[in-house]
Amino acid sequence: MDYAISDAPAARTPLSRTADNGLKIVVVGGFGVGKTTLVRSVSDIRPLSTEETMTQAGRGVDDLGGVAGKTSTTVAFDFGRISLDRRTVLYLFGAPGQERFWFLWDRLFAGTLGAVVLVDARRLADSWYAIDRLEHHGTPFIVARNDFGGPRHSPEALRDALDLDPRVPLVDCDARSRASSKNVLITLVEHLQALASARETAS
């Protein structure tokens, strides 16, 4: 074999023997918006990266032995994790927001609790597509504005520019800060709780 397998997950804190329930939250946004930074800020482990290869037809890994690169697309994403208690571990995925990624959403991120759309106020258009797709998929989400300095739009102006449903929370964050990134996740879960109780009342 002409390649090496890094056998030991070197120096990475392993999960507890009792861990038996994995949960998912996805952080989505344009390139350079701070997804990996946010994941790193709250993760128990240094972010790792991997990839999924699929064809646009969206079946399994299609026909890798056939004509190389036929219509297969590779999407790279990174992730970290937080052990919440003895049994529960929350995985945070940083995923690209570009169009070519979304055909993978159902397969990769089905069962996601919710999503954080990370936006850079200087490049709002980068997040339009992601917001569109999340709405379409019915995945609950919040929007977090990552602070890169520069002029600040009012929350109203930002909501306007993103055409954001008034019920979707919008928070400011600094992805480099653990406290701030933690607050983003808490805001998302509180939003999910609000959705859950709205559903209770409705039924």
Next chain:
Amino acid sequence: MSRPGRDDDPDRLYTLTGGRSRADGHEFDLVTLVVSESEPRPGMQSEHAAILRMCRLPTAVVEIAADLRLPVGIVRILLADLLDMGVITARHPRTAPARAQLLDPILLEQVLVGLRNL
């Protein structure tokens, strides 16, 4: 963070999976936790052996993929082999992908408590 170099030579991937393209009959989620139930045997395919060593403690599918530097789809196939051999067990997420289950108030409260304790 920069992605480590990969060798995605289709021939290599083909060899690893014996040309199969799907993990038939098994559904491994990205966050399914895999636990090995035996030690690697001599002569075992090296990726299978590596997975068994990696999963002495519960390890998510996505972490296995990152460590092996293989696409998740290929790892799912390798895991299906190991499951068929009876040498691993899989702890699947307890919540079904159905929205209603994901909005379970007890689960959400548990997540919130965990996050606040960070």
